[in-house]
Amino acid sequence: MGVDGSHQEYNEDALPTFTPMKWSIKEIREAIPPRLFVRDTRRGLLQLARDLVMAAITWKGAMVGEAFFQSEAVRQAWTPLGAEAARWSMWLAYWWFQGLIFTGVWVIGHECGHGAFSDHKIVNDVIGFITHTALWTPYFSWRISHHRHHSNHASMERDEVYVPKTREDLNIPDEKPGEKIDYDELLGDTPIYTLYMLLRQQFLAFPAYLLWNVSGQKNYPKWTNHFDPNSILFTKEQRNSVILSNIGIATMVWLVSEASSRYGAAQVIKYYGIPWLMVTHWFIMITYLHHTDPILPHYREKEWNYQRGAAATVDRDFLGWQGRFFLHDVAHYHVIHHFFPKMPFYHGPEATKYLKEFIGEHYHRSSKPVFKALWENYNYCQFVENTGDILFYRNKKGQAIRRPADEWYNSAKAKVN
16 A cells, blocks of 8 residues: 555565675674673673572462462452452463563573673583573573574575575465466465464474474474484584483473472462463564564575674564563664674663664664564565575565565576566
8 A cells, every 4th residue: 555545556676675784794893892792790690690589579479479369358358259350360460470580581591502691601501501491491402503593594595493485385386477376375364373373383383493393494304303412403512412401301391290299280380381381482472573574684595694694683672671671681682692692681782772873774673562563574474585695575465575686686586587
């Protein structure tokens, strides 16, 4: 639709064009003060301690609240229905805030995996192993694949996760002059089915990625996963680290089983299980929205380099103050993290100012409400072209909102036609 509400025919040639950045990573790094790369172990430990104290207080508050709302005095004063409504309202609040707190703890483990928490490797690995294992993430195994994601982000051939599907992957024919494709037949889903698929992504995508490489590099063998020491994800030298991660997860299986036997499965689910499920939701939502947007490019081998891949992500105003406080700015300042993953998160806001000033239009930020962005991007970002070295997502009608500059655009069209 045009700005006046009139219908405008889609014209790809008239789309805004994109020219990839030409700076080296060295030039970009020199634009940021060296002091912002300094890691402060004490500061990191204080952030972790803050999270653990909040988690303990929130947990204790739920225990007190549960006893309070189930007491006979409250049930008589508020009526059984009123007391029960208040009790479940308390649990909803607990799951929301404890889920955010747990996610903040996970973010600390993520910092450790990058070596951004401390100058001391042993500190990074001990804290990262404990925090990630406690939240069902195989620390060393995931650290290895996540490092490869950072090293190859936005590369169609080598990125580890959120690799776009192509026309060929979805069995969509190439568009040719004079031929029309029935995209509704190929991609049309009901809103209810789309919502179901989105919810499945939000709550199951991370375990599915760890177990079955879902949304990972499609060139990997069928049974690629993060628990096989002989997986293509790992080298022989990394085998023992993978085994150690597996021992950690096996220990968690034992601990949760013991807790369920002692306190009951329902109690474990209420106090720990649902907040953990919220961690997987927030983590997937954050990373999906960082790396999936119609404005972001993906590259094939010829045009990809590290700094172009790092710029192909977007900062988001995620849950306002709650995202900044509980999640350690992980969503608000992600672009700088992709350029320099060893930079501590607490320097992200200031470093981003220098980065934005240097790379200009290549820096992306969105203030769109994140749940709206999740729905819109999930519906819009369907596939990329089979050909071309610079690619943008297309929607369910085969349309993009941006295209490569003529040098790359005309070359890709020639290969199709």
